[in-house]
Amino acid sequence: MVGIKRKQSVSSCMQSGDVKKRKQGSLPVVESSTSSNLEAETDSDPIIESDTTDHSGDDDGVSWPSDQDEDIQIENGEEAGLRDKSPTNNHRPTAAPETTNGTSNSSKESHAKQKALAQERKAAKPNADSIARSKKLWERLRRKSHVPLDERKKLVAELFDIITGHVKDFVLKHDSVRVVQTAIKYANRDQRKMIAKELKGEFRNLAESRYAKFLLGKLLVHGDKEIRDLIVPEFYGHVRRLIKHPEASWIIDDIYRGAATSQQKEYLLREWFGAEFAIFKSEGKGVITSVLESILAQNPEKRKPVMHALHDLINQLVQKKTTGFTMLHDAMRQYMLNINKGSEEMTEFLELLKGDEEGDLLKNLAFTSSGAGVVSMALAHGNAKDRKMIVRAYKNLFSQLAHDEHGHQVILAAYDAIDDTVLTSKSILAELVGKSADPDEIQTEALTTAVNHKFARIPLLYFFANRRESFMDVTERGLLDTVHSIRTETSKKDPATRRKELIAHISPPLLSLITNNTATLVQSSFGCQFMMEVLPGADSNREPALKAVVALVQSESSEVQAALKTPAAGRLFKTLVQGGPYDTQHQRIKFAEPALGFHIMFFEALQASDQVLRWATSDNSFVIVGLLEAEGFENKEKLRKILKKAKERLEEAAGPRPTVSTTETGRKKEKSKGGNKGVQLLLEKIAGRTT
Numbered sequence: 001m002v003g004i005k006r007k008q009s010v011s012s013c014m015q016s017g018d019v020k021k022r023k024q025g026s027l028p029v030v031e032s033s034t035s036s037n038l039e040a041e042t043d044s045d046p047i048i049e050s051d052t053t054d055h056s057g058d059d060d061g062v063s064w065p066s067d068q069d070e071d072i073q074i075e076n077g078e079e080a081g082l083r084d085k086s087p088t089n090n091h092r093p094t095a096a097p098e099t100t101n102g103t104s105n106s107s108k109e110s111h112a113k114q115k116a117l118a119q120e121r122k123a124a125k126p127n128a129d130s131i132a133r134s135k136k137l138w139e140r141l142r143r144k145s146h147v148p149l150d151e152r153k154k155l156v157a158e159l160f161d162i163i164t165g166h167v168k169d170f171v172l173k174h175d176s177v178r179v180v181q182t183a184i185k186y187a188n189r190d191q192r193k194m195i196a197k198e199l200k201g202e203f204r205n206l207a208e209s210r211y212a213k214f215l216l217g218k219l220l221v222h223g224d225k226e227i228r229d230l231i232v233p234e235f236y237g238h239v240r241r242l243i244k245h246p247e248a249s250w251i252i253d254d255i256y257r258g259a260a261t262s263q264q265k266e267y268l269l270r271e272w273f274g275a276e277f278a279i280f281k282s283e284g285k286g287v288i289t290s291v292l293e294s295i296l297a298q299n300p301e302k303r304k305p306v307m308h309a310l311h312d313l314i315n316q317l318v319q320k321k322t323t324g325f326t327m328l329h330d331a332m333r334q335y336m337l338n339i340n341k342g343s344e345e346m347t348e349f350l351e352l353l354k355g356d357e358e359g360d361l362l363k364n365l366a367f368t369s370s371g372a373g374v375v376s377m378a379l380a381h382g383n384a385k386d387r388k389m390i391v392r393a394y395k396n397l398f399s400q401l402a403h404d405e406h407g408h409q410v411i412l413a414a415y416d417a418i419d420d421t422v423l424t425s426k427s428i429l430a431e432l433v434g435k436s437a438d439p440d441e442i443q444t445e446a447l448t449t450a451v452n453h454k455f456a457r458i459p460l461l462y463f464f465a466n467r468r469e470s471f472m473d474v475t476e477r478g479l480l481d482t483v484h485s486i487r488t489e490t491s492k493k494d495p496a497t498r499r500k501e502l503i504a505h506i507s508p509p510l511l512s513l514i515t516n517n518t519a520t521l522v523q524s525s526f527g528c529q530f531m532m533e534v535l536p537g538a539d540s541n542r543e544p545a546l547k548a549v550v551a552l553v554q555s556e557s558s559e560v561q562a563a564l565k566t567p568a569a570g571r572l573f574k575t576l577v578q579g580g581p582y583d584t585q586h587q588r589i590k591f592a593e594p595a596l597g598f599h600i601m602f603f604e605a606l607q608a609s610d611q612v613l614r615w616a617t618s619d620n621s622f623v624i625v626g627l628l629e630a631e632g633f634e635n636k637e638k639l640r641k642i643l644k645k646a647k648e649r650l651e652e653a654a655g656p657r658p659t660v661s662t663t664e665t666g667r668k669k670e671k672s673k674g675g676n677k678g679v680q681l682l683l684e685k686i687a688g689r690t691t
Contacts, residue, residue: 130169131176134162138179141186156186160194167198174211184218192219196227203234207248216251220259231255232264237278239271240313243327244320253325266290272331274309292334307345310335318352323361329371336374341381341489350386353378359393366394372406373479376413380486387418391427398431399446402456409476411459413483419493421501429502432459433509447513452526460510461530463503464537470529500539507538511545518548519560528568536580536592546598549576553605570620577602577626591631599630603639612639613646617653621678628685643686650686654679 137159140147147155163170163183170176184192196219199206206212219227235242235252242248256268269290271278289295292310296303310331317328339345353362353374365371379387391414394401401407411428418424432450434443450456458471468477484495514521514531521527531549535542549572552560563569575581576598583590606612616624624643628636643650655675 130162130166131173131179134159134170134179135175137162138182141182142178152186156183159183160187160191164194165198167195168202171199171202171206171212171215172209177211177215181215181218184215184222187222189224192223193227195219196223196230200230201234203231204238204242204248207235207242207251208245210247213247213251217254220255228259228261232260232268236267237271239268240275240278243313243325244316249322249325253327257326263288269327269330269334270295272310272313272327272334273306290330290334292338296338307335307338311345311349315352318356318361321358321360323356324364326368326370329365329368329374332365332374333370336377341486346381350378350382354386354389362390362393363397366401366407366410367404369406369475372409375410376417376479376483377486379410379413379417380483380490383490384420387414388420388423391418391423395427396431398428399450399456402432402450402459403453405455408455408458409479412462412476412480415459415462415502416480416483416495416498417487417491419491419498421498421505424502425505429506433506443509444513444517447509448517448520451513451521451530452524454526457526457530460506461533463499463506464533503537503539507534507540510534511538511540511542514545515548518545518552519555519557522549522552522569522572523559523563525566525568528566528572532572532575532581535576536590536596542596546576546596546601549573550598550601550605553602553611554609565619567619570623573602573620573623574626577623577630579631589631595632599627599633600635603627603633603635612642613649616643616646616682617649617676617679619676619678621653621676621682625678625681625685628682640686643682647683647686650679650683654683 137155141152141155141159159179160183163180167180170180180195184195187195199219203216206216216231220231223231232255235255239252242252252268256265260268266288267290270288273292273295292306296306314328314332314335317323317325322328336349339349356362362375365375375390379390382390394410398411401411411432414424414428433447447460450460461471465471468480472480487495511534514534518531521531531545535545535549538545552564555561576596578589579596579599580589580591582588606615612624615621624639627633628639653676657675657680
């Protein structure tokens with residue numbers, strides 16, 4: 001663009017008759033006092049010494065003259081060779097050869113003069129020497145691996161000698177602010193506090209700066225509680241404006257998400273409810289809260305203006321496509337929790353969620369705690385069409401959602417809210433477990449990874465798990481309880497029927513995974529839990545998978561034999577020999593339908609490999625106890641005879657009995673755990689003292 005403007009300037013002069021000829025290959029030499037004054041008045045900084053700062057122009061730092069400078073030079077006739085002495089010469093200017101020594105020397109001289117002028121302009125600025133010295137130190141400090149520790153300490157001390165008392169002069173310039181960031185990085189606690197105190201009152205301006213906002217983030221990351229308490233209060237009363245600012249919005253959300261205390265978060269989020277909450281920090285009625293339900297309960301007359309202000313700000317950010325803020329997601333959750341079911345407000349809010357054509361809003365929501373709650377409640381409140389559009393937004397993302405701490409909650413809510421189980425199967429389950437009952441190598445690897453992942457295993461186990469507490473925390477269970485309460489009014493399908501249909505869809509690929517990868521799964525506690533939950537609850541042919549588990553007993557692999565001694569493997573085998581998981585709520589075994597018959601296969605495998613006593617005296621001796629207690633096990637007497645013959649060996653493995661003492665209140669307290677309780681229980685059973 002500079003070159004185009006320069007040509008236009010010259011062209012305009014030529015048309016007016018002021019310019020007749022110009023030699024090509026030379027740049028205008030700035031010599032006039034008028035041009036110098038114009039250049040001295042500019043605030044731009046043409047030379048950027050940092051090799052990490054993006055800039056345009058030549059690499060040697062030349063400051064090109066502006067169009068205005070050239071026009072002045074042309075009008076004053078100060079550019080050599082530009083005018084033709086003859087007043088009657090109307091010919092167009094001819095280009096001089098580019099290879100002549102005269103042209104080359106003229107270009108170098110002009111280049112050198114412009115560079116010198118740029119350096120003079122830069123040196124005339126305030127704190128020019130200090131900034132130049134600090135930038136040289138920064139160039140050395142930023143190469144962390146190349147600077148010895150002792151030298152770095154000296155450089156940091158020298159750097160603080162320069163910037164102390166002048167921090168404000170450094171932070172609003174794109175190059176010198178990097179120096180202060182490096183100083184914060186290597187500073188001690190007192191030095192960071194010094195910088196923070198010098199900048200007190202300017203933090204809001206720093207947040208709005210394109211470059212200084214990173215300095216603010218550096219202070220929050222490396223600072224302590226005192227620095228945090230200096231920074232955060234300066235944003236009180238300005239949240240509604242700053243959250244819409246292109247630069248400050250990211251900083252204020254980072255403060256809210258990662259730096260602010262719980263009380264400071266309450267102050268920041270309350271401002272979303274209207275200008276009144278930004279001006280008046282407290283209603284004088286106790287603890288400050290950002291829970292909208294509590295605020296409206298105390299002041300029901302404020303419901304309409306508060307809900308309007310909250311919806312208006314949410315809508316502005318959604319329309320601007322800035323939907324990744326945690327603060328926005330928290331505000332949306334507060335809004336949704338206070339909308340009446342089936343109201344016009346609910347309809348408008350659902351349309352707002354669906355109105356994002358690119359789907360970024362729904363995608364961003366799913367990866368935060370509050371956002372996942374918003375999407376889950378939207379699935380529960382919406383109709384069939386709304387749910388289908390929401391699910392469509394996550395196409396090809398369900399595997400990623402399953403591995404996320406919050407995203408998997410959206411999948412669970414979809415399981416419980418969507419009546420069309422065919423849609424759930426094709427849209428969600430197909431991505432999680434594959435489309436066929438016999439997964440290929442890639443799907444098998446992905447499924448094995450998911451089974452052993454803390455969060456990705458939950459969408460696979462959700463249909464089968466007897467106790468949600470074993471893999472879901474209180475927050476997740478609370479969210480699902482909310483979804484269940486909403487769906488009673490919006491769903492037309494019986495929950496038991498929905499669950500049964502989904503189990504029929506997901507069982508074949510999971511059973512195939514167990515059959516083909518039993519040795520791998522048994523070596524992890526999550527893998528054992530997966531098999532323990534799926535095998536009793538699957539709705540398909542379970543016999544191949546059960547046989548694969550039994551085959552582990554006779555495996556010659558040292559890794560498998562070591563895995564069979566773990567507590568997780570013991571729980572797996574005990575559950576299977578008993579015929580199902582133990583229901584803690586009703587204090588009984590929840591038998592699988594149809595019956596597993598695993599105890600028969602397991603006992604036959606133990607006899608064939610002569611491992612009955614080995615299992616009976618091992619750490620997993622409770623598996624043999626479970627075998628004796630299994631309903632319908634026809635070989636109980638045969639097992640008892642085998643154990644009676646080895647009574648001495650069992651007594652040796654049982655070890656000492658636990659000792660018990662009585663406290664002053666009469667309660668019994670166990671002093672020592674004793675030996676193997678499973679073996680001790682087996683001795684009681686073969687002696688006839690227990691059944």
